Each structure stands twice: as C-alpha cells, then as structure tokens.
Amino acid sequence: MPGDGETCKKLATYKSACCDVERVVAEGAKFPRCPNHPEQSTEWKPLLEPLRNKKTAERKN
Numbered sequence: 001m002p003g004d005g006e007t008c009k010k011l012a013t014y015k016s017a018c019c020d021v022e023r024v025v026a027e028g029a030k031f032p033r034c035p036n037h038p039e040q041s042t043e044w045k046p047l048l049e050p051l052r053n054k055k056t057a058e059r060k061n
C-alpha cells in the first residue's frame, strides 16, 4: 500500500489505513496524510472501482 507522500499512480478512491477516511487521489498527486491524524503517517488502500460491473448492480434485496 502506498504511504503518505508517495506519488499516486492511478486515479482512484483510497481509504486511509488508520481510520478509513476516503479520499480521491489523482494520478501524479501525492498521497496526503489522514485529515484526522495529520501528526502520523498512514497508508492508503485503493477501493474497488465504482460500479462498472452490472453483476453487482443487479443484486437487489
């Protein structure tokens, strides 16, 4: 997982490892620190791409 200060290689929504804050980070941008924990470094995990796949959208309860 990329840490804060690293350069993002792909535009996506990322979640911080420390408290699951979601952030959209553009390609070429640097990963920020977590807004809730600016005093410590964190890692960012990419979320799955938004519903592009109909299989997920078809599921209804």
Ligand SMILES: [Zn+2]
Residues within 6 Å of the ligand: 016, 018, 019, 020, 021, 034, 035, 036, 037, 042
């Ligand atoms: Zn945090």
